[in-house]
Amino acid sequence: MKSFVKNNLPVDSIRRFLEPGPIVLVSSEWKNKRNIMTVGWHTVMGFSPSLIGCYIWNENRSFEAIRKSRECVFNIPTIDLMKETIAIGNSEGEDIDKFEAYGLTPLKGKKIKAPLIKECYANFECKLYETKMIKSYNFFVFEVVHAVAATTPKFPKTFHYRGDGQFMISGDSKSMKSQFKPQYL
Numbered sequence: 001m002k003s004f005v006k007n008n009l010p011v012d013s014i015r016r017f018l019e020p021g022p023i024v025l026v027s028s029e030w031k032n033k034r035n036i037m038t039v040g041w042h043t044v045m046g047f048s049p050s051l052i053g054c055y056i057w058n059e060n061r062s063f064e065a066i067r068k069s070r071e072c073v074f075n076i077p078t079i080d081l082m083k084e085t086i087a088i089g090n091s092e093g094e095d096i097d098k099f100e101a102y103g104l105t106p107l108k109g110k111k112i113k114a115p116l117i118k119e120c121y122a123n124f125e126c127k128l129y130e131t132k133m134i135k136s137y138n139f140f141v142f143e144v145v146h147a148v149a150a151t152t153p154k155f156p157k158t159f160h161y162r163g164d165g166q167f168m169i170s171g172d173s174k175s176m177k178s179q180f181k182p183q184y185l
Contacts, residue, residue, distance in 0.1 A: 022158035022170065023085055025075040026054070027106070029114045030065035034106065036098040036117070037062040038089030040161040042074070050144040051129060058138050061093040066140065070128040071112040074142075075120035076149075079157045079169055111146045121156045122149035 021043070027036045041055040052074060056063045066072045077085050084102040091098065099106050099115070106115035109125045116123040130141035150156070157171035177185065 022076060022160055023167075025077055025081075025085060025088060025117055025120060026056075026062060026066075026072050027075060027115050027117055028062050028065045028069060028072045030069045033065070033093075034097070034099065034115055035062050035065060035093035036075075036088050036104070037093070038085050039074075045141060049129070050147075052124070052126060052142045052144060054140050054142065056138055056140055063138070066128070067134065069114065071114050072126050072142065073109065073112070073114050073116050074124040074126060074144075075117040076122040076124075076156075076158060077117075077120050079159055081119060082159055082167070085159075109146065116148075121158070122147065 024039050024042060025036050026039050027034065029035070037056070037060055039054060039056070043053045045051040045053045054074075056066065062072075084104065087102060088098050091101070098104070099117075105118035107118050107123075109116055112125045112127065114125070116125070124144045125146040126142035127145050128140060129143040133139035133141070153171075155171055155173040157169055160168045160170060162168055
C-alpha cells in the first residue's frame with residue numbers, strides 16, 4: 001500500500017477532494033420564463049424513490065423559479081459542452097435567454113413543464129420532494145420522476161469541478177464487480 005506525505009490544508013479547500021459528481025445544468029421554468037444554471041453541489045440521496053439533493057444559492061434567479069414551480073431538470077453535459085456550461089454559470093438569466101445565447105435546444109418534458117436540454121447526455125425530470133432544508137441551508141431535495149439517457153457511449157466524458165477554475169474529466173472505467181457482494185452493487 002502507498003503511504004502519503006501530508007501537509008495541513010485550509011478547510012475551505014476540501015471541496016477539491018469532495019465535489020460529489022459531474023457538473024450539471026439545471027433547467028427550470030416559472031411563469032413562461034425558462035432558465036439554466038450550472039451546478040456542482042448535488043448528491044444522490046436515495047434510490048427508491050430516486051432522490052437528488054442540491055444546493056442552490058438564494059441569490060440565483062433559479063432559486064425562486066424552482067421553489068415556486070417545485071420542479072426542474074438535471075441535465076448531464078459532456079465535455080463538448082464545457083465552454084457553454086462555464087458561460088451559463090457566468091451569466092445572468094435576467095439578461096439573456098440562455099438556451100438561445102448558448103445554442104441549446106429546449107425539449108418538452110414528459111412529466112414536468114421545465115425544459116430538457118437536447119444536447120445533454122442525460123436528462124432527469126425532477127419534482128421538489130422535501131422543503132425543510134431550503135430556508136436554513138438553501139438545500140433542495142428532488143425526486144426524479146422521469147429520466148432519459150443516451151445509449152452510447154456507455155461511460156460518457158463528464159467533467160467535475162475542483163475549484164479555482166480546474167476540472168477533472170471522467171470517462172475511463174474499470175469493472176470491479178466481482179469484488180462486490182450482490183446486495184452492495
